[in-house]
Amino acid sequence: MKGEEKQQLRRAIRERAEQMGFEAVSFVAASELPTERAYQEWLSEGRHGGMDYMERYQDLRVDPGEMEPGTKSVIVMLTNYHQPLDLLEGGLRICRYAQGDDYHDGLWDRMRQLAAFVHAETGADVGTRPAVDTAPLLERDLARIAGLGWVGKNAMLIRQGLGSYTFISEILVDIDLAEEVEEAADRCGSCTRCLDACPTDAIIAPQVIDARRCISYLTIELRGPIPRRLRPLIGDHLFGCDICQDVCPWNTEAPTSDDPSHQTRPAYRELAPIDLLEFDHPRYVEVFRKSAMKRAKIVGLKRNAAVVVGNTGDSGDVPRLLDFLNSEKEPLIRGHIAWAIGRLGDADHAPALRRFLAEEAEPFAREEIGDAICVLEAENAVARSTPGALRSPRTQW
Ligand code: B12
Numbered sequence: 001m002k003g004e005e006k007q008q009l010r011r012a013i014r015e016r017a018e019q020m021g022f023e024a025v026s027f028v029a030a031s032e033l034p035t036e037r038a039y040q041e042w043l044s045e046g047r048h049g050g051m052d053y054m055e056r057y058q059d060l061r062v063d064p065g066e067m068e069p070g071t072k073s074v075i076v077m078l079t080n081y082h083q084p085l086d087l088l089e090g091g092l093r094i095c096r097y098a099q100g101d102d103y104h105d106g107l108w109d110r111m112r113q114l115a116a117f118v119h120a121e122t123g124a125d126v127g128t129r130p131a132v133d134t135a136p137l138l139e140r141d142l143a144r145i146a147g148l149g150w151v152g153k154n155a156m157l158i159r160q161g162l163g164s165y166t167f168i169s170e171i172l173v174d175i176d177l178a179e180e181v182e183e184a185a186d187r188c189g190s191c192t193r194c195l196d197a198c199p200t201d202a203i204i205a206p207q208v209i210d211a212r213r214c215i216s217y218l219t220i221e222l223r224g225p226i227p228r229r230l231r232p233l234i235g236d237h238l239f240g241c242d243i244c245q246d247v248c249p250w251n252t253e254a255p256t257s258d259d260p261s262h263q264t265r266p267a268y269r270e271l272a273p274i275d276l277l278e279f280d281h282p283r284y285v286e287v288f289r290k291s292a293m294k295r296a297k298i299v300g301l302k303r304n305a306a307v308v309v310g311n312t313g314d315s316g317d318v319p320r321l322l323d324f325l326n327s328e329k330e331p332l333i334r335g336h337i338a339w340a341i342g343r344l345g346d347a348d349h350a351p352a353l354r355r356f357l358a359e360e361a362e363p364f365a366r367e368e369i370g371d372a373i374c375v376l377e378a379e380n381a382v383a384r385s386t387p388g389a390l391r392s393p394r395t396q397w
């Protein structure tokens, strides 16, 4: 394809993509990424935690040209999903990207339409493969190399005028569409707001996240117990975390998205975290149908809800928590409910926990119930020996 033809094709694709709601579009060669070492080091330090899939297809991740035979270039796009709030008044704290419908579905449809447009425009048998967090690609790096923004100290791809509340998606094509792009300047300067604000110190160095400490990982990707020392730091985050983006000055003026699929679902404002603990599977499916929150599964969401209640509730929640401890089938959730009771209850609740302990067979739940009893009884002992002793805050976890 000649230079001018290529330019025309790019212009047509860009226009079409923008009409379809993609905010920024760029075309890069599918070649080896210069930050391969950063990725390898991240893996070798174990910073991916339990995300085993991050270890797979390493050769493809660092070189999108290897993805499909003949892949020559990548069309990289940003989509704004910014919503005004993540703490929903009286409701649930859900990070912005998950407040509407699952972004994979909506974006996938649009990408397929755009790929069809590329076919129609070229009139040739051009190979196209759309991806949005669905293929082993280092998407932030691709977007950076495509000139769509810089990788901030919070590791997010930030675009001036748009901010970082964007999805990155791509179409891999087997024709050469690459254009010369100027990489965006790093505009973080001496700012350290995100590093200072991260409650779990998960940003261990500029651009490097230790997922094992990141609230997003702990509430979405982690299967199994949330480490006890990190539970209090999760605060009221039920699903995901936007703190390191909220504090970023480049998001202050970020435009919000009016795409209906990104809008906050009303049900999330009406529910309190403790309400999730009584969800059965049909109710879960009803509320979270077509939501990205299904990634955590019902077990993960209820586990998170127990932690949030333990962090934000009060002693008035304990009777309901004891009921849930009684009816809950999953030991993982029972264990986290016991933790919450240990945070919110007092010595009067210890006998009830002892009865549960006598019947509990699962090791994780037993350990958590046992610990909660110790906390409640120790509090009682302190209160007896120190009249008027303050009961909170509790630091023993
Ligand atoms: C695994 C993953 C996670 C993990 C690990 C996060 C991480 N930082 O790696 C967890 C579960 C914690 C997570 C959390 C979130 N994620 Co996530 N996640 C991914 C996923 C699947 C892979 C990311 C990856 O490859 N990590 C490996 C590390 C090594 O790569 P990296 O952090 O991108 O770093 C690269 C560059 O920053 C650069 N780099 C790193 N260090 C250095 C150092 C120097 C000196 C230089 C020059 C470069 C450099 O090189 C690295 C390798 O190329 C991508 C989708 C995809 N396929 O890319 C989405 C993705 C990155 N996530 C996304 C989002 C939205 C989030 C959350 C905001 C969700 C939320 N609200 O809870 C948080 C943000 C947390 C944060 N501050 O990073 C978006 C980001 C969009 C954007 N504008 O940047 C992506 C791209 C999904 C998408 N398609 O839109 N995520």
Ligand code: SF4
Pocket: 154, 197, 198, 199, 200, 201, 202, 203, 209, 213, 214, 215, 216, 241, 242, 243, 244, 245
């Ligand atoms: S998403 Fe939250 S926990 Fe993760 S690095 Fe950002 S501020 Fe820290």
Ligand code: SF4
Pocket: 152, 153, 154, 155, 187, 188, 189, 191, 192, 193, 194, 195, 244, 247, 248, 249, 250
């Ligand atoms: S908060 Fe500051 S340091 Fe962090 S990404 Fe934004 S500009 Fe960069």
